[in-house]
Amino acid sequence: MAAPSGRPVPAAGGAEPGARPGARIRAQPGARGPARAAPQGPRAPGSPRRPRPAAIAASRRHRPRPPPAKMAWRALRRVGPVLAPRCPRLPLPPRGLAARRLGTSSLLQSARKFTDKHEWVSVENGIGTVGISDFAQEALGDVVYCSLPEVGTKLSKHDEFGALESVKAASELYSPLSGEVTEINAALADNPGLVNKSCYQDGWLIKMTVANPAELDELMTEDAYEKYIKSIED
């Protein structure tokens, strides 16, 4: 997802929030919306600089460069409102603290992560939404039935949690994380084709708690997943 300004900042685990995935994943409506208009503070790249009073400009020239951690946090805070408007404002860590803190915040909210079985999960406020990737829905063909677990089912990572039946085959679904099922997508009962039409939005499969946040770090980022599917296609 594109940040409104600034360069993408690598977070813990190598995720690049600003990086755009390759052309293979077909854009789903709403999956990567247009970048929001930049708020007053940071300016959009390429736009003319706002004229500053001379005194302030002079003092900025002489201000020492903040430490890297502080810079990273500032950049992340600028990116934050675009990714998750409801995400609470994170306090600045003391100087010297590095990427470890960014890992803790992933339980509250994380960019989409992928498994090698072509499921995706994205976490918001401690709840993971799970679906299948565009690559998977294309490979499956038209989905005619979704078999999903009961709410309350406890899953371990890699557990089979259901199946999708398509014109091609019955295909099992494997849980990307450990946790408990909190919600299933009821719309799929009458409209299983949503999985094909909108695999990242309306075609989500289940929501679940995240019992073990560290498992998220074991999953692939969007970029890594792109590379992965390129490699298996060859």
Place this chain on the structure above:
Amino acid sequence: MALQSLKNCLWLSCVLRTPKACFWSTASGGLIIQSVSNDVYQNLAVEDWIHDHMDLEKQHVLFLWRNSPAVVIGRHQNPWQECNLRLLRQKNIKLARRRSGGGTVYHDLGNINLTFFTTRKKYERMENLKLIVKALKALRPQLDVHVTDRYDILLDRQYKISGTAAKLGRTSAYHHCTLLCNADKFVLSSVLKSPYKGLKSNATPSVPALVKNLFEEDPSLTSEILLDAIAKEYAVQHQIDHHITLINPADETLLPGIGNKTKELQTWEWVYGKTPKFSISTCVNMTYKDSVVDVKVNMDLKHGRIEVCNIDLPEQWLPPGLYSELVKGLTGSKFCPNEATTLVTTLLRVCPQDDELHSRWNLLCENMIRLM
């Protein structure tokens, strides 16, 4: 002959138990196995076992099997919607639910089943079906058989002789199909016709088709001849020996854990309990003493059990207490004639000895059980 088959069994035992280790020492490409059992549950269990345990990276497998009379429904189907369960019970025909998708089929010894195991990457149904057509044409060049884009095989452009289903797993996949050689078409058409009315379900439906046996086209064709021809073609295409290894699905040493897989496939929870939720809304017309009593029945069923039960009886037709016990007893119980019969028999015991009441009760319960 005995020595040869013993050698094959040992070789197979080696391949199946430690496929990776033995692969390098055996011929690569493919393996053709045939089940010695005609039990549908055992044979489906073999499929599961191969799918879960075998490394198919370098070696694909063709599994040949036949079953004694059975109806096999797809993973997400509704048996009440797909077949005549009453008739199945009467004729002692087994009901099985397979793990692959697709529609309902009737098996007997005149039908052969073929399962093509590959890695998920090499999953290719059209290739497999073309292989079968090639084998048939090599055997009888005059046969008009071709593969449709629905993955059926048609005879004479109109009769379905083969249907296909498939399963994609973590790393492996299988595609299986039927082939009608000399099956009992009359039993087939009567068991695959559901008498149950008023069912509403989003389960995957079957697509009915006109069928014909290859035997009807050419009486010299038998299941054995057809099996052999297909195995031969598979061997040619995979560049392996045209050799069929027999396996016994009850052999726990050869296939560890197969017993549990077979058991699971026979449980009520799997066969009926995996039915997607559905509802029944129907009117039962009971003839009682020269008058007809219309009973509206509405039920919601989940996991094969009655979740919600509404029986609309004329007022006072049954004592209210007894009526509410019936509804209470049915709610939560399996949608199953055996379980319902036990329930109604138990309830009847606490009824007063009143002939009129008993005959009304029996009439209602018989009609309710007929819905199952």
